Amino acid sequence: MTLVLGLAAVNTGNNLLYLLVAALLGLLIVSGLLGRANLGGLRVRLRFPEEVYADTPTAASLIVENHQRRARFLLQAEVEEGAAHFPLIAARSAEDQPLSLTFGRRGRRRIGGVRLKSAFPVGFFQRGSWLPLDQEVIVLPRPRPCALPVEGSGRQIRGRADAPRAGHEGDLLGIADYSGQEPLKLIHWKHSARHDSIKVKQLSATAARPLWINLAQCPGTTLEERLGNATYLINLGWRSGRPLGLRLGERVLAPSRGRRHRLRLLHELALYDAR
Numbered sequence: 001m002t003l004v005l006g007l008a009a010v011n012t013g014n015n016l017l018y019l020l021v022a023a024l025l026g027l028l029i030v031s032g033l034l035g036r037a038n039l040g041g042l043r044v045r046l047r048f049p050e051e052v053y054a055d056t057p058t059a060a061s062l063i064v065e066n067h068q069r070r071a072r073f074l075l076q077a078e079v080e081e082g083a084a085h086f087p088l089i090a091a092r093s094a095e096d097q098p099l100s101l102t103f104g105r106r107g108r109r110r111i112g113g114v115r116l117k118s119a120f121p122v123g124f125f126q127r128g129s130w131l132p133l134d135q136e137v138i139v140l141p142r143p144r145p146c147a148l149p150v151e152g153s154g155r156q157i158r159g160r161a162d163a164p165r166a167g168h169e170g171d172l173l174g175i176a177d178y179s180g181q182e183p184l185k186l187i188h189w190k191h192s193a194r195h196d197s198i199k200v201k202q203l204s205a206t207a208a209r210p211l212w213i214n215l216a217q218c219p220g221t222t223l224e225e226r227l228g229n230a231t232y233l234i235n236l237g238w239r240s241g242r243p244l245g246l247r248l249g250e251r252v253l254a255p256s257r258g259r260r261h262r263l264r265l266l267h268e269l270a271l272y273d274a275r
Helices: 002-012 015-038 189-194 223-239 259-270
Strands: 042-047 058-066 072-079 082-089 093-101 107-118 127-139 166-177 199-204 211-214 244-248 251-256
Touching: 015 072, 015 127, 042 072, 042 107, 042 127, 058 072, 058 082, 072 093, 082 093, 127 259, 211 223, 223 244, 223 259, 244 259, 251 259
Parallel strands: 211 244
Antiparallel strands: 042 058, 058 093, 072 082, 072 107, 107 127, 166 199, 244 251
16 A cells, blocks of 8 residues: 555655654654553463373463563464463563463473564564474373273282271271360260260271272373373372372382372373383
8 A cells, every 4th residue: 555655646746645644654663662562571481280281172271471561462372382462461470371281192291482473563574483382291191991900910018907096087986085085976965965084086097998000001002092091090080088108010000099099190100111
């Protein structure tokens, strides 16, 4: 359009057309400068959940930090196959937007950067910039439902079972006086109402047998299928409160409980035989 008006101004000698062409050229220049400045002074980072599974959409968060004195407008960020939109980022502030990412394979994945785009200020052109982002995420095998393995792992847990141990979740052993250390849920209100002191229930401790997961014995025709089945069994055993043990060839991880132990086992599966 600017070129057409320029030719018309030259052919007709109309000063008004000259002024209009100059205004349009000035608008393009100002638009380019503002658009380039709109993409400067930004930093990005990704926040992942604790568990990222292969071939499964992951709800991550993309955080864009603006360290300049001017606000940023109409930004679109692209990471892998996902995209997030930031209509406004105030001066010296940060905004985060949800980002759905799907990783096609397990293992250690490194994200090198984020592509930023913006049509600010008038939408004539879309400008882009590349922001480096050296961030790593461990992608876990996709869980594959399967049956629990047959009990027994070739190792016996030594210990005595001749007398029940006191605990907070087992069968009722008796009634005792409240010492101040028992949880409130153990107070026996009916017995307390019949006596001058507070009575509590004595329960036996539960001792669940450890769940051993041997990768070589997991069902599946391929390594990835066996890894997916092992991932499913680890999550299933953790939800049931059982101690979890893992065998990966010659490598043996002793049974234990807790979220950190479960994540450690899952990371071992994610990085097993990784190339």
